[in-house]
Every structure is written in C-alpha cells, then in structure tokens.
Amino acid sequence: MINYQVKTNEEYQEAYKRSVEDPEGFWTDIADTFTWRKKWDKVLEWNFEEPNIKWFQGGKLNITENVLDRHLKSRGNKLALIWEPNDPKERFIRYTYRELYERVCQYANVLKKNGAKKGDRICIYMPMIPELAIAVLACARIGAIHSVVFAGFSASAMADRINDAQCSMVLTSDGLNRGAKQIPVKRVVDEALESCESVQKVIVVERLGWAVNMKEGRDVWYHEEVEGVSKECPAEEMDAEDMLFILYTSGSTGKPKGVVHTCGGYMVYAQYSFCNVFQLEESDIYWCTADIGWITGHTYLLYGPLLAGATSVMFEGVPTYPDNGRFWQVVDKFGVTIFYTAPTAIRALMGGDIEDVLSYSLNSLRVLGSVGEPINEEAWHWYHTHVGKDRSPVVDTWWQTETGGIMISTLAGVTPMKPSHAGLPLPGIQPILVDSDGNEIKENGVEGYLCMKFPWPGIIRTTYGDHERARLSYFSTYKGLYFTGDGAKRDENGLYRIIGRVDDVINVSGHRFGTAEIEEAINHNKHVVESAVVGYPHDVKGQGIYAFVTLKDKPEHMDWLRAEIIETVVEKIGKIARPDKIQVVSGLPKTRSGKIMRRILRKVAEGDTSNLGDTSTLLDPTVVDEIKEGAL
Known part of the structure; x- marks a missing residue:
C-alpha cells in the first residue's frame, strides 16, 4: 500500500482537512515519495489572474x-x-x-x-x-x-x-x-x-x-x-515545470486548444489520484478501456498505473467485436480486478442481450469506474448490478483534459457512493459553486457553476503558443477562480452531481467538440450559408449532434445534401463528430446584434418547446415557429 492512500472515511476527512489548511505541506509529503534528481526550491507559486501556476519549482526529474x-x-x-x-x-x-x-x-x-x-x-x-x-x-x-x-x-x-x-x-x-x-x-x-x-x-x-x-x-x-x-x-533531466505533453481539446472557437501539462506536478497528481480513487492493491489487474489519444488514456491507462507499479491492460478493439460480450470475456481472461470505462460503452452494451453479460463470471472484479461524462442513473444501476454483482463500488469520476486527473469522485469503498453523483472532492481539490455573478454559494442542496479556488499539481499551465487563450478560457469568467465550464448540484451531504457543459461545447461519447469547430466544417459545403450546432440527449452517446442549416439554394435531393455535409464533417474532424440530425431551416434565431440564440435551438433539439422564453427581441421571431414545426 502507498503510504498516502486513505483507507477509511475518517482518514479521508483528515487528509482533506490537512490538504486545505496546509496544501504545501500536504503535497510535499506526497511528492517526497517519488524519485527526484534534485528536490525543489519552492513547492508552489500561483495566481489565477495571469494565470501563473508553478509546482515544485527547481525540482529535477524524469517521469520515466x-x-x-x-x-x-x-x-x-x-x-x-x-x-x-x-x-x-x-x-x-x-x-x-x-x-x-x-x-x-x-x-x-x-x-x-x-x-x-x-x-x-x-x-x-x-x-x-x-x-x-x-x-x-x-x-x-x-x-x-x-x-x-x-x-x-x-x-x-x-x-x-x-x-x-x-x-x-x-x-x-x-x-x-x-x-x-x-x-x-x-x-x-x-x-x-x-x-x-x-x-x-x-x-x-x-x-x-x-x-x-x-x-x-x-x-x-x-x-x-x-x-x-x-x-x-x-x-x-527535466525541470518540474518543463512541458511533458500537449493534448488538443476542442474549444468554443473553431481552432483546437493545445492543453499543456508539465513533468513534476502531473506526475504527482496522476499517481496520487489513481491510487486513491481506485484503492489500488499490489495484486490488482487494472483495465482502463480508453484510447491513449484522450486524456483518460494518458493518465489512467499509462502514467497513473505505471507510476504506481500496477499491471495495466491495453485493448486494441471495440466493446462490440466480435460480439457484445467482448469486454466481459477480457475481464475473465485476465482476472481484471478494476475496470474503468465510459457511460457510452455501458449504455451501448445495455441495449444488447443481458446474456452477453451473464454468460461470464466477472468474479474477479473489485472496483468499477466510469469516465467522460456524468453517468445516468439507469446505466449506473445496470453497471452496478449486472457487471459489479451489487458488490463492487462504482466510482463515477469527474475531471477534464485541463485538470490532468480525477478531481471529484467516490474513493472506492471509502467515501459515500450515490448513483449519478460524482461524490466528494479528492484531498487537495477545493471546488466551489458560484452564481452567474461569481458569488460563492456556500450552503448545500444548491446548484451553480463549478469552479476551483485553489490550484492542484495536475492543473493546466497554458495553452500551447497562446497563453491568453488559456486565461480567457478558464480564468477570466470568474475573477480569481478556475472555471470548469460545467454546471453542478451539491446535495444536502455535500456530494456533487455534474449537470454538464454550460458553454458551446458538446460532449459526444465522452469526447468534447466545440460547436464552432463543427459549424466551420459544415459551412465548407457549397450549398450552405450558415449553420448552428447544439447537443441533445442521446440514449447511447450521452449527447448527439443536431445541426440547423440555412442554404444558398435548395438542391434536388435533400438526402444527398445531408450525406455531403456529414462527409465534410468526417473529413475535417473525424467520424466521431458526424451530426446525428440535420435540419434545413430558412433562418436562424438571432438577436439584433447577430448572435445566434443557441438556447432556443437546444430546446428544440431536446423536444422541449413549451417554454422558449421571450422571442420578441429576436431579429425575426417567426423563424422560431418554422424551426419548431420542422424539428426532427
């Protein structure tokens, strides 16, 4: 067992209290367990205005x-x-x-x-x-x-x-x-x-x-x-603040953002979060099903498990090949004890025959995890009952490319678990909820915008080649806070439930795409004048992509046009970003200043048109009725 792994709820409470009262001392003790060529001169220097965040300055190491x-x-x-x-x-x-x-x-x-x-x-x-x-x-x-x-x-x-x-x-x-x-x-x-x-x-x-x-x-x-x-x-030999990797994530403008993580802080946070959330034991066989192309694969297939000396399973295939039982066949084959996958995969497998799961023993499983988006209650119960046999805790982990590692989650079997709730923050993580003016909402049983008020070692340092973009994206919305871009609820016991994105980003199967990026691809089609893209609830993918499109001219075959638009998006971004629904409209709901009212389009896409709010301020309110009538 790693000496900073908390094993009981009391130990969690103690560790959390210390991490808030003495963050530098807390992280020093954890960093001390790693191999450094030279120890750091300063544990932490930070401000969220520039932003300027440095952990373990002057420390020399190589993560490998x-x-x-x-x-x-x-x-x-x-x-x-x-x-x-x-x-x-x-x-x-x-x-x-x-x-x-x-x-x-x-x-x-x-x-x-x-x-x-x-x-x-x-x-x-x-x-x-x-x-x-x-x-x-x-x-x-x-x-x-x-x-x-x-x-x-x-x-x-x-x-x-x-x-x-x-x-x-x-x-x-x-x-x-x-x-x-x-x-x-x-x-x-x-x-x-x-x-x-x-x-x-x-x-x-x-x-x-x-x-x-x-x-x-x-x-x-x-x-x-x-x-x-x-x-x-x-x-x-690397400095703790030297760049380790760049990982691109979709932004609300068309250009992807290169999120930068550094050698020292990322290393410390990856191992710390991995060992605590999954309650690692020396004999565990751990399997994270994510592709290394995403942050989950970086931190919880590769760096986190190997830093901790664990055995990590890496899978080339997909959950449904050659049949819907493939995940469970692999679990039994290797005696997997910790299994970490996405709600999208769980929902896809729920749609199949229950025998695909029941024909495997799955007796080796000790901990289940989910990642990429909030897991809905129905999928949570199916996962817990049929895969975990009602005995394996489910850790519903909330985090982002920008956070480097898990921020809010149940610690398996240690802290309280509640379906579709991420749970409590890890020690060292200080989340707050704020209202739209940035005022902290302190009581429980509330909803607000999820922010962080203090840095942790795995936090994003910059966006590659464009520091101002990092400031504008994460640190400018609410002064002195890191804004996650997510809304959240906190229940009476302080457990967090993530509601989802509040900006123009769609979460498809746990992968984020900026609406602007998809719109830019659609607008490349020669028939298209303008487009607006929103997310809507999708049974398997969590969110589907719904595109509203205005045309220069109406082609003879609408089906051909839709196929062309999909082809363009696939070519520019990839298959995972292909629109699920494309509705041709004569105009988009815009304010007099020309801003597209995506809130209205989102409601139409969700099939919730009973309360669209005041549309009288729109440039042309009549387009809303037409869009409602033509909704797919």
Missing part, C-alpha cells in the same frame, strides 16, 4: 525514471502491460517492467538516431498497439514533448494539431484494426503532411503488413531502425 527505473529492483518481473488485440484469436502480449523499460529505451534511441531531441514536439498518430504506449514514454525519456492525436481524427484535424505545435516528427503505423474494419493510418498521415512543413521524419510501425507509400529521406520503418539498438537509454 518514476514510471520504469524505480520499479526495476522490486517489480522488475511484475507485469506492467498486458496488450489484448482486436481479434480474440490473435495472441495477447505481456511486458514485465524490465521488458517495458528495455522497449522504451530502444524506442528512445531510435528517436535520437532520427534527430529527435529535448524540447522537440512529436506527434503520435497510432492505433492502440503496444508501440503507442512505448512511443509516448520514449518521448518523455528523451525530453521531447508528445502530442498524441487520436487515430480516428481526419487528416485535416491532424494537420491543424501538427502545425499548431510545429511538430518535427510523426510516429505512426501502416494501418489499424477496429472491430471488423481495417483502416489505412499511414495514408491519413501522408495526406495531413501535404500541408505540414515542420515535419522532418515519420517513423512507421508495422501492424497490418500493408504496402504503404514511404517517402525517401522522410519515412522509415520502426522494425528496421530498431535493429541492433541499445536497450539502455539515459533519461534526460
């Missing part, structure tokens, strides 16, 4: 020495990573901590051989294969900054991210398996790189054995580069 090297003596032969392929007939792969260390060192040496160095930005666009995890750690080993782009994003979305970070290298594969499909990954990279001048090298891992186009002088095969390369690679 904490992920790998420090475990070699006591856990060298313990399983670090178990990789389960897409096809259940293909053999799984296991790596001990010693083997993973050697693979990471080799990949790091390949990066150096191809010109990568400390401070370089490296884009990783890979399927969920072991080399993805290894590549991420290899970048951190040499002090290069990784920017993982989910291998379902389009060439255009990837190019935007490469150009924003000015990446010098792309790490990829020939193709990928996803369910019954095989997708040509390298072809997407080639298309993206037509508009990316900063990229000097592309390193390609062979997954499918496909013939791919290799550009001379730029593209190399990983299996050729790694031949005869040393299994030792000294870790680059």
Whole structure:
C-alpha cells in the first residue's frame, strides 16, 4: 500500500482537512515519495489572474525514471502491460517492467538516431498497439514533448494539431484494426503532411503488413531502425515545470486548444489520484478501456498505473467485436480486478442481450469506474448490478483534459457512493459553486457553476503558443477562480452531481467538440450559408449532434445534401463528430446584434418547446415557429 492512500472515511476527512489548511505541506509529503534528481526550491507559486501556476519549482526529474527505473529492483518481473488485440484469436502480449523499460529505451534511441531531441514536439498518430504506449514514454525519456492525436481524427484535424505545435516528427503505423474494419493510418498521415512543413521524419510501425507509400529521406520503418539498438537509454533531466505533453481539446472557437501539462506536478497528481480513487492493491489487474489519444488514456491507462507499479491492460478493439460480450470475456481472461470505462460503452452494451453479460463470471472484479461524462442513473444501476454483482463500488469520476486527473469522485469503498453523483472532492481539490455573478454559494442542496479556488499539481499551465487563450478560457469568467465550464448540484451531504457543459461545447461519447469547430466544417459545403450546432440527449452517446442549416439554394435531393455535409464533417474532424440530425431551416434565431440564440435551438433539439422564453427581441421571431414545426 502507498503510504498516502486513505483507507477509511475518517482518514479521508483528515487528509482533506490537512490538504486545505496546509496544501504545501500536504503535497510535499506526497511528492517526497517519488524519485527526484534534485528536490525543489519552492513547492508552489500561483495566481489565477495571469494565470501563473508553478509546482515544485527547481525540482529535477524524469517521469520515466518514476514510471520504469524505480520499479526495476522490486517489480522488475511484475507485469506492467498486458496488450489484448482486436481479434480474440490473435495472441495477447505481456511486458514485465524490465521488458517495458528495455522497449522504451530502444524506442528512445531510435528517436535520437532520427534527430529527435529535448524540447522537440512529436506527434503520435497510432492505433492502440503496444508501440503507442512505448512511443509516448520514449518521448518523455528523451525530453521531447508528445502530442498524441487520436487515430480516428481526419487528416485535416491532424494537420491543424501538427502545425499548431510545429511538430518535427510523426510516429505512426501502416494501418489499424477496429472491430471488423481495417483502416489505412499511414495514408491519413501522408495526406495531413501535404500541408505540414515542420515535419522532418515519420517513423512507421508495422501492424497490418500493408504496402504503404514511404517517402525517401522522410519515412522509415520502426522494425528496421530498431535493429541492433541499445536497450539502455539515459533519461534526460527535466525541470518540474518543463512541458511533458500537449493534448488538443476542442474549444468554443473553431481552432483546437493545445492543453499543456508539465513533468513534476502531473506526475504527482496522476499517481496520487489513481491510487486513491481506485484503492489500488499490489495484486490488482487494472483495465482502463480508453484510447491513449484522450486524456483518460494518458493518465489512467499509462502514467497513473505505471507510476504506481500496477499491471495495466491495453485493448486494441471495440466493446462490440466480435460480439457484445467482448469486454466481459477480457475481464475473465485476465482476472481484471478494476475496470474503468465510459457511460457510452455501458449504455451501448445495455441495449444488447443481458446474456452477453451473464454468460461470464466477472468474479474477479473489485472496483468499477466510469469516465467522460456524468453517468445516468439507469446505466449506473445496470453497471452496478449486472457487471459489479451489487458488490463492487462504482466510482463515477469527474475531471477534464485541463485538470490532468480525477478531481471529484467516490474513493472506492471509502467515501459515500450515490448513483449519478460524482461524490466528494479528492484531498487537495477545493471546488466551489458560484452564481452567474461569481458569488460563492456556500450552503448545500444548491446548484451553480463549478469552479476551483485553489490550484492542484495536475492543473493546466497554458495553452500551447497562446497563453491568453488559456486565461480567457478558464480564468477570466470568474475573477480569481478556475472555471470548469460545467454546471453542478451539491446535495444536502455535500456530494456533487455534474449537470454538464454550460458553454458551446458538446460532449459526444465522452469526447468534447466545440460547436464552432463543427459549424466551420459544415459551412465548407457549397450549398450552405450558415449553420448552428447544439447537443441533445442521446440514449447511447450521452449527447448527439443536431445541426440547423440555412442554404444558398435548395438542391434536388435533400438526402444527398445531408450525406455531403456529414462527409465534410468526417473529413475535417473525424467520424466521431458526424451530426446525428440535420435540419434545413430558412433562418436562424438571432438577436439584433447577430448572435445566434443557441438556447432556443437546444430546446428544440431536446423536444422541449413549451417554454422558449421571450422571442420578441429576436431579429425575426417567426423563424422560431418554422424551426419548431420542422424539428426532427
């Protein structure tokens, strides 16, 4: 057991009290348990106005020495990573901590051989294969900054991210398996790189054995580069506040935001939150089903579990292939004890035959978790009853790309659990609810905007190349506070329930998309004049995408137009952002200043048109009736 892991509700209360009264002392004790080349000069310096936040200043370390090297003596032969392929007939792969260390060192040496160095930005666009995890750690080993782009994003979305970070290298594969499909990954990279001048090298891992186009002088095969390369690679010394990675998240403007996390604070918070929320035990087999392309995969598939010396399962496939029982088959196969997935996956599996779950024992499961969006009560009960057999606690975790780790959650079996409530803040986290004027609402049994009044080690430091955007996005709405962008309720016992986004961001299957980003893609269609996109409740995805579109001219076949619009969105952003409903309208509800009243469109999309509020101030109130009548 890790010495800062709270095991009872009393211990939680004590830890929480200390973390608020003496935050610097609290985090010092936790940071002291890690391997540092040099201890820090100052624990914390911060203000939320600029914002300027620094943890463990002057501390020197390399996160991979904490992920790998420090475990070699006591856990060298313990399983670090178990990789389960897409096809259940293909053999799984296991790596001990010693083997993973050697693979990471080799990949790091390949990066150096191809010109990568400390401070370089490296884009990783890979399927969920072991080399993805290894590549991420290899970048951190040499002090290069990784920017993982989910291998379902389009060439255009990837190019935007490469150009924003000015990446010098792309790490990829020939193709990928996803369910019954095989997708040509390298072809997407080639298309993206037509508009990316900063990229000097592309390193390609062979997954499918496909013939791919290799550009001379730029593209190399990983299996050729790694031949005869040393299994030792000294870790680059980093400052605690040096950049560890950039991860792009959708913003309310069309351009994705590059969220920056740093080496020291992120490391401390990733391990701390992982051990406490899931109540880690040495013998656990832990499985987070997220793709490493999202923050959940960064923190709770890779860094958090490996920092803690746990065994982490990585899965290439999808929950419904070859059938709806795949998750449960994998749980039984490896004796998974902690299972962490998204409400979207749970709801999709709920829709299938209950025998898909009941035909597996699932006796090994000890803790269940959900992530990505609030889990609705029906899904919570199904998960708890059929998967957890009414005995495994469910941790409904609330956090964001920007927070680096879980902020509000039940600690498994330790703090109170209530369906569809995230629960209490972790020690070190100081949430408050405010009204629209930014005044704190102190009592319980209330609703408000969720903010944080004090920094934690995993907090976002900046948005890459545009610090002002970080300030405007998170620190300018309410003075002296970090604004999460979410509304929340706090019940009589102080448990938090997250209501959802209050800004122009849609949460589809736990992945955030700015409405502006989708609208920009739709507006590329030659028939479209203007569009407005809102989210609406969706049984499986949590939120679906509803697009209202005005046209220059009405084409002969409306179905063709809808197909064209969807194709454009998929091409510009990716399949995950495709609109579920497209309603053609003659005009959009706008104020006299030209602002689109999305509140009205949201109500129409939700089927709740009984109270649309005062529409008389609109430029043309009659469009509202037309939109209501044509609602899909």
